[in-house]
Amino acid sequence: MIGIEAEAYFLPETKKRVPEILDEEDIPFGTLAKNIDFRRDVGIEEVHVTEELSSKLALRAVQKAISKAGILGDDVDLIIDFTSIPQDYIGPTWSAAGFIQKEINAHKAICTAVTVGGCSSYHFAMEAACAMISAEENINRALLFAGDRTPNLNKTYYPITVSSDGGSALILKKSCERGVILATDIISVGRLHDVWYVPGLGNRQNDGQGNLEKLLHMHCDMKKFNDGVILINFTMFNRLIERVLKKAGKKKQDIDMFIYPTFSTWDQNYFCKSTGIPREKVYTKKLRERGHVQESDMVINYVDALNEGFIKKGNLVMVLTNGAGFAWTAAIIRH
């Protein structure tokens, strides 16, 4: 049995209005598809912004999670960074896991990063941690964390969402009766690997020409997105839900709460409609005031749903998402 001992997040205090961001980033007006107007239907009014590096945002979240668990850094055996957007230094050469280890004095820990991209990195990290905790006698506690700060002028992931900066962390523990992970499941569809991507300095056209920071921006291949992702998105979600329920030996109606990313109003409407999950069972409350915080959405929305009484002790929670790469991923947790 592996459970979530604690979870926490950090969002910087400073906020910025979304219309201002959309104007700064030249986001188009008008109908996108199926009568969806991104500016009208995104449903996000403001997001959190900062100039701090993503490793520092992650550290603040980690410190909160450790404090909530009442443990010391030395109690951590495994540290997994599941950040999914560019970090202080680029990967896979570097990840923030070592920095976090140093800052929290987790002297005996193994550090690594799951480098898979997209919001699904939350589940990939969970799968990696659960496998290693289950197989290893000397790995009892894993710290999973992410820190996200978008580069300048890259808050909008058109046509999906607008991003906040922030960080999140969760601590998984062997034989923990809180937040027991009953099942996880992952479906990868590699042919969609380059729908969302960050080109990077390695793909510059002319040395030293133009705005190099723009090469750190998230790009979307709209044709592949529409023809590839949108076409199968909800079929994949339904398949995923069926598979993970089967693994956990549960039925859809057994699930008390669904934790899903806060992308946009139009996405949430489609998600509920296509999966047949009642709107009141999907925690979406904070979309308007913070938008999307990458893979940290899963942790942040879980924490908020818990704090607001939507998740109670013993409740079954399904945390699910899709993620660039592409993958559809889920976990069923008995809180």
Added chain:
Amino acid sequence: MKRSGKQAPVGIVSTAYCLPPRKMFVRDVFKEEEVELAGAIADQIGIDQVHVFDGKWRYQLALEAARECLSKTGLNATEIDAVVDFSVLPQDYVVPSWCISNSIQHELGAEKAFNLGFGGGGTTNLLTALKFVVSLIRTGRANTALLIATDVAIPGNRVINQDAPLTVLGDGASALIVSKGSRGAEILDIELWSDGRQNDVLCVPGGGLAHPDRLDLYRLRIDAEAYSEASSLLNLKSLTERAAEKAGINLGDVTLFVNPNISSKDRGKFTEAFGFPDDDSFGNNRRRYGHVQGTDFVINLSQIITNGSEGQRNLAAVCSHGWGFSYGAMILNV
């Protein structure tokens, strides 16, 4: 990680690597990068030439290695449960937003696999990926995994630490298939440990959030002052002893020690620290290919597997110091 009597064995059943066809003499690399190649430096490095990739997409090298690796096993791509990347250097797109394992899954038609990568640990990424995969298999989450990596040097960035050159980077890719069973090289134990104080000894400072537009810093940098070879090797030896103990053997029982092909000097220090000086078993690989990150291990393991005699098993230790940050030691029965 030690396998109890009830646990099914897990082993590396196939290895393959792919090197681009163009070769470059190290003296020409130094000339191109305007670094002086004194005789003493040339001897310490002990690399004669490297392979150089001229194509656009690095993933193609890994794909070729993966195909060869798969063909050696007779497995069908649909039998792969996980595709795991252990690359070290910048990829076709920026990591962690993008992962090569997805494109490899697609190209191979490994439809039922899930795909991810492990990063941030230098050459130890391979041992981290292996530890994950062995855990997956031992806990019944998977039966067969494909591990892949592709590493291509940033242009003009092959001589590492130009003031006092430590190594010369070659380009290449590799693949391994890990599966239940004791065929091939059985994995007896893998131990890992990290020293976060050294987290930025190996990094590419430019091109990330810290210096997004600093093209001059878009280079693999090793902080030679912060990196202590002596203490790193002591840590690595201690970790390897732990791995041996967990595997139920003595380090003295190990007959083959595999480390990355960084330099002649590095191999010398490594063997000295481990107490078997004058062993340059993989010197030929280093001289011909240079340092190709985690692929070094695959090249060296392939040599061991190829040279092995039918029915005769040897204990091998695969050791990685990840430039002082992320350490890994694996005990194999080859």
